[in-house]
Amino acid sequence: MDPDRALVEEVRRGNQEAFADLVGRYQVRVFNLARALTGNEADAAELAQDVFVKIYRGLGTFRGESAFRTWLYRVATNVIRSHIARPSVFRWLVRRERNDADPLETLAAPGDIEARVTQRDAIDRALGQLPTDLRMAVTLRDVEGLEYKEISEVLDIPIGTVMSRIARGREKLRPLLAASLGWT
Amino acid sequence: MLMCDTAEALVVREADGLLAPAELAGLEAHAAGCEACRALRAANLAVKRAMALRTDAMVPSGFAPRVLACVAPGPSADWLEAVDWRRWTEWMLPVAAALLLIAGVAGNGGSTSTAANGGLSPSESSATVSEAWTLSAETESSPATSALRQDVTSDELLATMLGTRVADAEGTGNGR
Numbered sequence A: 001m002d003p004d005r006a007l008v009e010e011v012r013r014g015n016q017e018a019f020a021d022l023v024g025r026y027q028v029r030v031f032n033l034a035r036a037l038t039g040n041e042a043d044a045a046e047l048a049q050d051v052f053v054k055i056y057r058g059l060g061t062f063r064g065e066s067a068f069r070t071w072l073y074r075v076a077t078n079v080i081r082s083h084i085a086r087p088s089v090f091r092w093l094v095r096r097e098r099n100d101a102d103p104l105e106t107l108a109a110p111g112d113i114e115a116r117v118t119q120r121d122a123i124d125r126a127l128g129q130l131p132t133d134l135r136m137a138v139t140l141r142d143v144e145g146l147e148y149k150e151i152s153e154v155l156d157i158p159i160g161t162v163m164s165r166i167a168r169g170r171e172k173l174r175p176l177l178a179a180s181l182g183w184t
Numbered sequence B: 001m002l003m004c005d006t007a008e009a010l011v012v013r014e015a016d017g018l019l020a021p022a023e024l025a026g027l028e029a030h031a032a033g034c035e036a037c038r039a040l041r042a043a044n045l046a047v048k049r050a051m052a053l054r055t056d057a058m059v060p061s062g063f064a065p066r067v068l069a070c071v072a073p074g075p076s077a078d079w080l081e082a083v084d085w086r087r088w089t090e091w092m093l094p095v096a097a098a099l100l101l102i103a104g105v106a107g108n109g110g111s112t113s114t115a116a117n118g119g120l121s122p123s124e125s126s127a128t129v130s131e132a133w134t135l136s137a138e139t140e141s142s143p144a145t146s147a148l149r150q151d152v153t154s155d156e157l158l159a160t161m162l163g164t165r166v167a168d169a170e171g172t173g174n175g176r
Helices: A005-012 A016-038 A041-061 A068-085 A089-099 A113-127 A132-142 A148-155 A159-181 B004-015 B021-032 B035-051 B063-071 B085-108 B111-116 B122-134 B143-148 B154-162
Strands: none
Touching: A005 A016, A005 A041, A016 A041, A016 A068, A016 A113, A016 A132, A016 B063, A041 A068, A041 B063, A068 A132, A068 A148, A113 A132, A113 A159, A132 A148, A132 A159, A132 B035, A148 A159, A159 B004, A159 B035, B004 B021, B004 B035, B021 B035
16 A cells, blocks of 8 residues: 555645645655765755656656655656756866865764765765766665665666666775775 | 576675575575676675665755745746746757857858958958048048038048048149
8 A cells, every 4th residue: 555645645636735745755865866866965956846846747647556656766766867967067067076075084983973974975976976877776775775676666677677787886886985985 | 506697686685684594605605606796795795884874964944845835826836947947048058059159150251251352351351441431530631530520622522532632633732
């Protein structure tokens, strides 16, 4: 049973409060998906907003054949993928500025908020260097926690391809993280 | 005997903590004889550990109200979002660049316009005309300044346009 089904029906009936609930339920996930895939907080906020607007306007096309969450992620990945595929001068400038930042050198104790922020920045920066297809698969699994079958539905690829992209994505990600995390 | 493509899926599931003991044994046996899969396995385990340390970023404040404002019914809805200004901007930028390029090429002039001006480019020929009209400005004998003078005679004006002086034309000269 889809846990979002009742809320989705309310939104379809024009209930703005229900849509506000839906946004509240998924805003952290969608924002972090966009942030991990783009490595840019400003872009992530804009993209996350675009996703929810598209969700609201496209609810008439959601037939309920999959869970709402799967459909949401499908819309989100398509929006973000389009954004990644069309780099603008401004996005290039932002990316250059982020590459000039100092990399993380040591892991800090879990209780250190600033260190957690720096760790996240370093991880998202490394993710941003992966090819888009691998980046999508690793992010959906390791950042968003989606099951393999759901990733397969979101990206519309076979499960075998999902597994392969996660495996290869993590393999390529390792050297990108190793320098800043001091692995041997 | 396990093949590498099968081992690949097991590597992912092992890193995600989803491998049954029998599957783990099979993977370990394969990895013992396959350097590539050993490297793949080590990378997946290491990256999974690192990714587990990633904490979620906080959503910017005011995010939900902004979203709701975009979808709110009535005239208060964001018209910029409605026309998808970002997409239009990205589409129009190449068009604008092409127009600028065409304007730049047209402004420099082609070979046909240069030949029509006796070998001068349009900018050069217009400069020559300007110079002709301003050459004698300092002596107040240019056609333009002559025409503006109220006391100029028709003979003086004609002489100025022809590049001669009335005194010369009447043979009174200046002794040259």
